[in-house]
Amino acid sequence: MADKFLDTPRGALNALIYRGNTMKNRxxxxxxxxxxxxxxxFAVGAPIPVIGFSLARSVIAAPxxxxxEQAPPESKKKKKIGAAKEEKAVEFTPANFAEIQKLANDRKLTPDDLLAAAKTYQPSGRHDEYIMFASGGHSGQMFVIGVPSMRLLRSIAVFTPEPWQGYGYGVGEDVLKEGDIPGQELRWGDTHHPALSETKGDYDGEFLFIGDKANARLAVIDLRDFETKQIVKNPITMSDHGAAFVTPNTDYVIEGGQYAVPFGNAYATAEEYQKAYRGMVTFWKFDRAKGRIDISQSFALELPPYWQDLFDAGKLASDGLIFGNCFNSELATGGIELNKPPFEAGTTQRDMDYLHIIDTKKAEAAFKAGKFEKVNGFPVIKIETLIADQILFFAPEPKSPHGVDVTPNGQYVVVAGKLDPHVTVYSTSKIKAAIADKKFSSKDSYGIPILDFDAVMEAQVELGLGPLHTQFDDKGYAYTSLFLDSAVARWTLGGEYSSLHPEPPWKLVTKTPVQYNIGHLCAAEGDTVSPDGKYLIAMNKWAIDRFFPTGPLLAQNFQLLDIMQGGAAMPVLYDSPIGVGEPHYCQMIKADKLHPWTIYPEIGWDPQKQAIDPLAPKAGQEKVVRNGKEVEVFMTxxxxxxxxxxVEVNEGDNVxxxxxxxxxxxxxxxxxxxxxxxxNLSLEPGEAATFRFVANKAGVYPYYCTEFCSALHLEMAGYFRVKPAAK
Amino acid sequence: MTSVSFISNILGPRVSSNDLLGRRMHFVIPTIMLSLARLALIISVFLPYWHMTLEAPQYPNGLELTAYVNHLEGDVREIDGLNHYIGMRKLNDAASLERALGVWMVIAMVVLIEMAGLVHTKWALLLVIPALLFPVGFLVDLQFWLYSHGHNLDPAAPLSSSVKPFVPPALGVGTIGQFRTIASAEAGWYFACVSSLFVAAALFFHRRAFKPLFDKMQIAKAGG
Structure with missing residues (x-):
């Protein structure tokens, strides 16, 4: 009998409920x-494993x-957006092959083309492995681009108003105004060199800095929301080029000057050039906790008016040093209109210009010791102090160079020749030794000691015509852009890198033609202490015939190169037109190092302060408050x-x-x-905005939602009525 | 009949040490069962009772709604925002009394179960009825509110003309507009069921242990 009860769960249940008291076995x-x-x-068929699962889930969630409504939406979602689908071995059927073959024939694609497509194509919903931040040149913006797909993800308005982001059309003006100079609104910029914030010499994905060459300004972008938070105007000079570069822990953002001017908006004639014009490098102190440059802790170094060009911070072996170059040690002042040599000739007369070597620790010590003069209220350490405190040294570099790039281990500095077919490689340990041993060949006319070239030079590598910029990979190769050859050169590093590649050190390995006239180039994390290799972007200035001609103004051409294999293989994979600006330089960061917000953390968030705006109206707090001519609108x-x-106001009200x-x-x-x-504003989820204007035109002005938000988006509208003032 | 005998009629006979001799488990089992019931009920408060996922093309991760005895969790704001188009009242307007009292009701049921352990007559059944029926009651109440929300749509809402009154199923799969709803009971509710079953089991053992004693007491009374 008992056995029978146990036959099925239902039986057992019945036994318990109806028959239990007849059973004898306790x-x-x-x-x-x-x-x-x-x-x-079991009897009701409840899915018991589900209980276990939901129990586990609940226990985790319960505390x-x-x-x-408070929890951020991402944390408890089951699926991760953009994650690749479950990995399964892909198998092609003979029908697939036939179709591929037919497509290739129809579209005239080679096997290499198909391989390139396979290396770059991202199926819908799949995210890119790398994110590239490219400057936008005189568009005054930044571009965010996915790699390897090369898809433009968004622009970031920086120095230029941009309506889609609601930047400069009601809000954003406060940031833009920070960059104005007395008597002049500046509403564009020439963005050149982006710099991602670094921790121990590696990108940390928190902040992005970008310089404005035209007006000597620097902007800070917060990578939580990809928005410009601060613009600082350099108080002493009017143009820069070596901006931005960061020290290995982003203590300082470096802004190197370009066209020398008399400091502090002073006036001086061309004849007074040597005496009155000055170059500079500015150390902007970055306050990471505040996400802002701390101007009060920033300072500049006075430099000879040699037209400083690019800078790079030393790292690891060369941590604490800053390297820069220049291309007008001739002190040319131009004058083609006076039958004098034009700049292009005047600045290229001498065989050597000067690699600038700056000791940041000593410069900081001099600043903290008060060894500076103030120009326009900004501390400037004079050349005499730079010499006396051994802050600045020069090393000869082949004339009119471009690009000064520190290798990942910090042991070498690569200066590209521009007008010389070589890159010149300096050893940072030799530089330190030469400084210690005072191996100077001479001094320049300002008294700055010049290190002996042979004492600091490690190698010169002949690459081709017009070498400009150099980046690095993880296999001991360096990559240099060749403007005149219109090519990317792969060459080998020496020293401790020699064991990473099969070729002899300091030798050209291969060149890949690019279309056309490459400027900067960028390898994945290629200027950090740990480059990733894999991908390289050639930032070509000209596209000529690569794309459909869009009138006489043509897009730039970003070309993606595959640098995963060593040796001679370095194919171009993809052409990407950039038809919204003239990017100069970009940096490419592994996407998983970025942690952007997908919505603002709380309702009423002021992105400018990165905090709740106490005045931001919440639901139920909407109102219009009038106080004489001051009208305050609280809207959701x-x-x-x-x-x-x-919303109704009177003509002339301040709104x-x-x-x-x-x-x-x-x-x-x-x-x-x-x-x-x-x-025009862009109100991202949770964002609060405040704008002010004078209702100076009577009439009825519809307001509406400019971002298609819902099925009833067109109905998301209202009327702003301005009642005429009594005549 | 004196009040003392009235109370003793309700509380029933006490178990003498003579009765316990050699058959202690006989009388302890009901108490164990009731304790387990209380434990399961208390645990259930910390766990979700019910969960609904809403799937739609523009929500690749779906929208989630989780009900505990005392509060709602998940994408409440977004679901409310969507519901306003069809004129549905806010989710937190539903069962607000039940949620406000939820934890107290559970505590009351736990106390009643505790008391039932001391009552050795059929009145014990009365004390545990709330706990016994609680899981069913939860679902019935949930279904009532789903019906209520689905049938009291604001006629002035933007989409009022295109949505007929509806009832999202309290369990299983339903469809409303572009949304697919998947609702299921969750761990908390299952714990309440376990509690209910322990109560039922306890009643059985309770009757077996105390009915003979009670009968004996009645006979003794009649005899006296």
Whole structure:
């Protein structure tokens, strides 16, 4: 009888409920009693493993039983957005091969073309392995591009107003104004060299810096929301080029000058060039906790007016040193209109220019010791102090060079010849030894000691015509752009890198033609202490015939090169037109080092302060407050309405308008524009914005959402009425 | 009948040490069962009772809604935001009394179960009925609120004309607009079920242990 009860869970249950009291075996009954809940679940067919799963999930989640609505949406999602699908071996059928063959024939694609496509194509929803931050030249912006797909992900407005991001059309003006100079609004910039923030010489993915060559400015971009947070104007000079470069822990952001001017907006004639014009390098102190440059802790070095060009910070073996170059040690002042040699000739007369070697620790010590003069209120360490405190040394470099790049281990500095077919490699240990042993060949006319060339030079490698910039990979190779040859050169490093590659050290390995006229180049994390290799971008200035001609103004051409294999193989994989600016330089970071917000952390977030704006209206706090001619609007936006939808003021009122996005969903961005008043905002989920204007035109001005947000997006609108003033 | 005998009629007979002799388990099992029931019920408070996933093309990760005895978790704001288009009331307007009292109700049930262990008559059943029926009651209440929310749509809402009153299923799969809803009972509810079953089992052992004593007591009374 007992056996029968145990035959099925249902039987066991029945036994317990109806028959248990007839059973004699106590142990059996006790076991049944204990088993009954499980038996019940079996009986009703409940999925017991599910209980275990949801139990485990709940136990993990239980301590976080936070108030509703607060948890960031990402953390508890099951699927990770953009993650590759489950990996399975891919098998092609004969039909696939036939189709590929036919497509290749129809579209005239070679096997190499198909391989290139396979190396770069990203199926829908799959994210790129690397993210590249490219300057946008005189568009005044930055571009964020995925690698290897080369898809443009977004632009970042920096020095130039940009309406899609709502930058400079109601909000963002505060940042833009920081970069103005007295008497002049500056509303564009010439972005040249982006620098990702570094920790121990490696990208940390937190901040991005970019210089403006035209106006000697520097901007800070926060990579939590990819927005410009600060613009600093260099108080002493008017143009830069070596910006931005960071020291290995981003203590300082380096801004090296370009066209020398008399400091502090002073006036001086061309004849006074040697005496009155000055070059410079500025050390901007970065306060990482605040995410801002701390101007009060920043200082500059006065340099001879040699037209400093690029800079790079030493790292590891050369940590504490900064290297820069220059290309007008001739002190040419031009004058083609006076039948004097034009700059292009005047600046290229001498055989050698000067590699600048700067001791940052000693420079910082001099600044802290107060050994500076103030120009426009900004501390400048004079040349005499640089000499006396052994802060600045020169080393000869072949004339009019370009690019000064420190190898990942910090042991070498590569200076590209530009007008010389070589790159010149300096040993940082030899430089240190030469400084210690005072191996000077001479001094320049400002009294700055010049190190003996042979004492500091490690190697010269002949690469081709017009070498400009150098980057590095993980296999002991260096890559140099050749402008005139229109090619990328791969060459071998020596020293401790010799064991990483089969070729002899300091030798050209191969060249890949690129289309056309390459400027900078960028390998994956190729200027850090641990380059990744894999991909290299050739940033070509000219595209000529690569794309459909879009009138006489043509896009730049970013070319993706595969540098995964060593030796001679270095194929071009992909051409990517950049039709929105003239990028100069870019840096490429592993995507998983970036941790951007997908929505702002809380409703009412002020991206400018990266904190809650206490004035930001929340749901239920919408109102219009009038105080004489001052009108303050507190508005919220959520799909698919603004609250309020009618705002009325009097002509001449000063309007302060707060608006908060109540959204908490990824990508639920709203716009807000007022026609006729030059207002357009981008309100990302949770963002709060405040803008001010004078209602100086009577009439009725519709406002509406400029970012398609929902099925009732067109209905997301309202009326701004300006009542005419009594005549 | 005196009040003392009224109370003793409800509490029933006490177990003498003579009764316990050699058959201690006989009387202890009901108490063990009731303790396990209490334990399961207390654990359930910390676990989700019910969960719904809403899937739609523009929500690649879906929207999640999780109900505990005392609060809702998940994408409540986004679901409310979407529901306003069809004029549905806010999720937190549903079962607000139940959620406010949820933890207290569970505590009350636990106390009642505790008391039931001391009552050695059929009145014990009355004390454990809330715990016995709680899992069923939860689902019935949930279904009621789903019905209520699905049938009290604001006629002035943007999409009121295109959505007919509906009831999202409390368990299983449903469809509303471009959304597919998948609802399931969760660990907390299962723990409440386990508690309920322990109560049922305890009642059985309770009757077996105390009915004979009770009968004996009645006979003794009649005899006296």
């Amino acid at each position: 142990q059996l009954k006790f076991a049944l009693a204990l088993a009954s809940p499980l038996a019940f679940l 976080l039983q936070a108030p509703v 936006a959520v799909r698919s309405h603004y609250f309020p939808e009618n 302060t308008w707060h608006i908060t996005s109540l959204e908490r969903t990824m990508d639920a961005t709203h716009g807000f524009c007022i026609g006729g008043y030059n207002i």
